[in-house]
């Protein structure tokens with residue numbers, strides 16, 4: 284997406300880890316001692332949205348546990364093949380919100396850039412799992428058009444880097460992008476939506492930290508963790524490094540059946556986030572995306588869970604239960 288040609292540079296350790304991510308369900312099962320205990324979906328669905336798990340994330344899964352909450356987020360179960368007409372390919376109306384190549388404008392004062400279609404991990408419930416990134420990336424030839432849109436719309440105060448995962452871009456590309464956005468004076472804040480600090484914490488490199496520190500923007504990073512078991516080991520120093528340079532960290536999670544749909548799970552997640560100086564921000568009800576129906580938790584159950592969590596935690600540790608609805612001026616706060 285960055286217009287200039289970049290010189291070839293050796294891969295960093297996190298990029299090598301990304302290239303070595305596990306992409307075969309049998310390999311993952313065999314590492315966990317679960318051969319023949321789970322059945323993966325096959326065929327087109329897996330081809331279009333393959334398994335993808337960095338080894339560092341797989342290392343946090345419990346050996347021999349078919350119900351491990353990390354495994355369940357990434358393992359392509361045969362349930363994905365079930366047809367449910369309420370579950371669609373573009374559940375939140377992303378395609379209708381595109382105003383320029385790679386630019387989505389849904390809410391006042393903010394614009395979201397789809398910087399890449401790549402992610403370090405493939406979350407099976409992802410609302411963009413069917414998104415046609417190839418048609419929507421602001422390619423080099425269209426980048427100026429997107430920049431012109433951003434320059435002309437002085438109501439935009441905040442840019443959200445999304446994807447895919449914007450931190451899967453190289454440091455050079457990311458720095459070029461942030462520098463160019465920095466030339467637009469009416470943009471005050473940069474929000475980065477990324478799951479990489481959680482699933483591949485080695486991505487938080489010194490050069491990334493320097494890029495963020497050198498930017499004139501106020502920087503907010505919205506990480507994505509669904510379960511306290513994700514927030515251990517190498518994730519701890521990565522998040523600390525970000526808070527040490529005054530990046531404000533928020534977390535968004537998705538309420539997922541059999542993964543985090545208990546009061547205990549939600550409390551543990553909020554407590555853990557608090558220990559790591561991350562504010563629990565949103566708990567999303569599942570976006571009804573095709574192939575993810577088996578993760579769905581009813582809204583009434585979500586409300587009841589949050590009400591119980593609220594009785595046990597300080598208010599600022601209780602995430603807002605939200606749903607994204609196409610055409611609304613903001614996310615709908617359910618509870």
Ligand code: SF4
Pocket residue numbers: 401402403404405406409410411412446447448478507
């Ligand atoms: S990291 Fe985010 S964008 Fe990528 S698959 Fe997971 S939920 Fe989707």
